[in-house]
Amino acid sequence: MATTPQATFLDANEIVINMGPQHPSTHGVLRVILKLDGEKVLGTECVIGYLHRGVEKIAEHRTYVQFAPYVDRMDYVAAVSNGLGYCEAVEKLLNTEAPPRARYVRTILTELNRISSHLLWLGTHALDLGAITPLFYTFREREEILKIFENYCGARLTTHAFRIGGLQYETYDGFEEQVKAFCDYFPPKVDEYETLLTGNRIWLERTKGVGILKADEAIDMCVTGPVLRASGVKWDLRKAQPYAAYSDFEFDIPTGENGDTFDRYMVRMQEMRQAIRIVRQAVAKIPEGPIMGKVPKILKPPVGEIYHSIEAPKGELGYYVVSDGSTQPYRVRVRPPCFINLQSLDRMCRGHLVADVVAIIGTIDIVLGEVDR
Amino acid sequence: MAAASAAAAAPAVPAAKPAAEAKPHAEKPPLASPGDPVGEPWSGEIVEALKKTFPDIGVQAFTYLKQNYLILPRESIVPVAMFLKTELHFTLLADLTAADYPKRERRFDVVYQLYSFSRNERLRVKVQVGEQESVESVLPVWSGADWMEREVFDMFGIRFEHHPNLKRILLPEEWEGHPLRKDYGILQQDQRWVQENLHIESGQ
Numbered sequence: 001m002a003t004t005p006q007a008t009f010l011d012a013n014e015i016v017i018n019m020g021p022q023h024p025s026t027h028g029v030l031r032v033i034l035k036l037d038g039e040k041v042l043g044t045e046c047v048i049g050y051l052h053r054g055v056e057k058i059a060e061h062r063t064y065v066q067f068a069p070y071v072d073r074m075d076y077v078a079a080v081s082n083g084l085g086y087c088e089a090v091e092k093l094l095n096t097e098a099p100p101r102a103r104y105v106r107t108i109l110t111e112l113n114r115i116s117s118h119l120l121w122l123g124t125h126a127l128d129l130g131a132i133t134p135l136f137y138t139f140r141e142r143e144e145i146l147k148i149f150e151n152y153c154g155a156r157l158t159t160h161a162f163r164i165g166g167l168q169y170e171t172y173d174g175f176e177e178q179v180k181a182f183c184d185y186f187p188p189k190v191d192e193y194e195t196l197l198t199g200n201r202i203w204l205e206r207t208k209g210v211g212i213l214k215a216d217e218a219i220d221m222c223v224t225g226p227v228l229r230a231s232g233v234k235w236d237l238r239k240a241q242p243y244a245a246y247s248d249f250e251f252d253i254p255t256g257e258n259g260d261t262f263d264r265y266m267v268r269m270q271e272m273r274q275a276i277r278i279v280r281q282a283v284a285k286i287p288e289g290p291i292m293g294k295v296p297k298i299l300k301p302p303v304g305e306i307y308h309s310i311e312a313p314k315g316e317l318g319y320y321v322v323s324d325g326s327t328q329p330y331r332v333r334v335r336p337p338c339f340i341n342l343q344s345l346d347r348m349c350r351g352h353l354v355a356d357v358v359a360i361i362g363t364i365d366i367v368l369g370e371v372d373r
Numbered sequence: 374m375a376a377a378s379a380a381a382a383a384p385a386v387p388a389a390k391p392a393a394e395a396k397p398h399a400e401k402p403p404l405a406s407p408g409d410p411v412g413e414p415w416s417g418e419i420v421e422a423l424k425k426t427f428p429d430i431g432v433q434a435f436t437y438l439k440q441n442y443l444i445l446p447r448e449s450i451v452p453v454a455m456f457l458k459t460e461l462h463f464t465l466l467a468d469l470t471a472a473d474y475p476k477r478e479r480r481f482d483v484v485y486q487l488y489s490f491s492r493n494e495r496l497r498v499k500v501q502v503g504e505q506e507s508v509e510s511v512l513p514v515w516s517g518a519d520w521m522e523r524e525v526f527d528m529f530g531i532r533f534e535h536h537p538n539l540k541r542i543l544l545p546e547e548w549e550g551h552p553l554r555k556d557y558g559i560l561q562q563d564q565r566w567v568q569e570n571l572h573i574e575s576g577q
Contacts, residue, residue, distance in 0.1 A: 304411045
């Protein structure tokens with residue numbers, strides 16, 4: 001008699017539910033086990049690995065050149081950044097450098113890719129929080145970027161745009177005009193998104209004060225990228241340790257103050273504007289010259305190791321490559337920004353409501369292809 | 374304890390070198406085998422400070438392609454990491470991973486990539502771990518090491534002492550074997566797990 005169903009229900013103040021792996025707001029196959037008190041989140045646990053393909057193992061059985069297309073499949077919405085990081089890491093291991101023209105074109109495509117990645121994040125994040133309209137607008141603009149990629153290398157998503165040592169393709173006729181036209185077309189569109197969201201009361205209610213991550217916590221959790229900058233740490237690898245052609249351009253590093261979901265939204269919006277600024281400067285002074293550096297046909301880096309990282313749209317994307325002097329890498333480690341940023345989900349969710357978990361997963365900006373590799 | 378470990382760790386590297394030199398290379402200079410220290414010996418403010426604070430652990434410091442790295446005995450990783458973080462401001466653990474060199478006496482390298490915001494400098498720290506050995510978890514120093522240590526455990530089977538939740542992260546919990554070890558074939562899989570859970574003969 002003591003344990004009637006009602007009594008059990010009233011006594012139980014903790015319940016455990018599963019969110020995902022098949023859930024539209026987990027942005028892929030992410031399973032989050034939520035421990036709840038009513039609607040309040042007491043703790044979370046992520047179950048990942050559903051998309052694990054063993055990319056790092058595959059790398060040990062492919063040549064340096066053969067492995068390059070695989071990296072595009074990790075963070076598939078920012079494939080150009082993945083390729084840039086890998087190519088630069090191997091170039092460093094070979095102790096060479098891409099020629100200036102190649103570095104400029106790389107910078108332009110990578111920044112356009114940053115915008116397309118942020119657009120996809122903005123559309124889906126807003127959709128999760130009940131704002132359906134931005135998705136249509138962001139995908140409209142993303143299409144223009146994908147058209148540039150398609151014209152350049154024939155692929156829209158997994159581009160494999162770069163080669164070790166430079167570029168495979170020279171830019172097409174009208175590349176500069178198309179990029180310039182996009183630079184003129186895009187900034188008013190960012191204003192348009194902001195009129196929809198930034199002052200919107202529902203948006204503010206759903207994002208302000210949600211998922212706060214303080215700067216010291218963020219560093220302790222090894223968080224990088226826009227999430228770290230929204231916590232107030234002014235650190236961007238493009239400025240701190242410039243790669244490609246970033247040292248030639250002027251741009252600002254947007255930061256937040258409170259480290260909440262709204263600040264992360266603002267940081268990414270500002271980053272899109274800064275990316276346009278970089279692209280404008282780069283396209284105005286693309287140098288003439290060769291697009292491939294002096295790289296042997298068969299790549300055999302000397303025995304040694306390198307760690308090279310770039311500022312991908314999600315954070316620090318690093319490659320730790322060990323060479324044993326043969327044509328195949330001995331070990332390739334990808335330092336995935338999403339995987340490491342996702343760790344802080346638990347800390348950010350505690351004390352919030354179930355509905356906020358959706359906002360926080362969206363604001364970390366994960367791609368499960370990269371979390372699981 | 375620390376002195377004993379230094380004595381144990383010191384011969385590990387010089388012992389590997391003659392083996393590499395003994396390889397018969399007809400015209401080329403002898404190649405180092407992977408896992409041996411490469412590059413020039415490195416000394417600087419960081420190495421001096423470390424040697425001063427930890428005189429008996431035998432820190433080895435090298436620089437290769439403008440990247441500095443340290444090799445430490447595995448017992449000293451937590452105190453050294455704490456020292457690097459608090460005294461030398463390497464506040465960000467950028468990455469934690471491992472590599473397998475089965476021919477070496479201690480087959481695994483656990484690799485920590487550190488970054489200092491104030492110095493804008495990177496530092497790689499490596500510890501060598503044998504197959505039956507374990508490393509102390511650096512979770513007290515960086516909370517973010519949690520998943521990275523779990524991934525290394527999953528992929529290499531290296532145990533991290535005092536990690537509160539050391540279980541597989543990417544592979545299923547019941548999976549047998551550690552795929553990123555060099556003796557794990559690329560087509561190899563846990564047949565039993567695949568048959569029991571996926572109800573297919575083989576995943577290949």
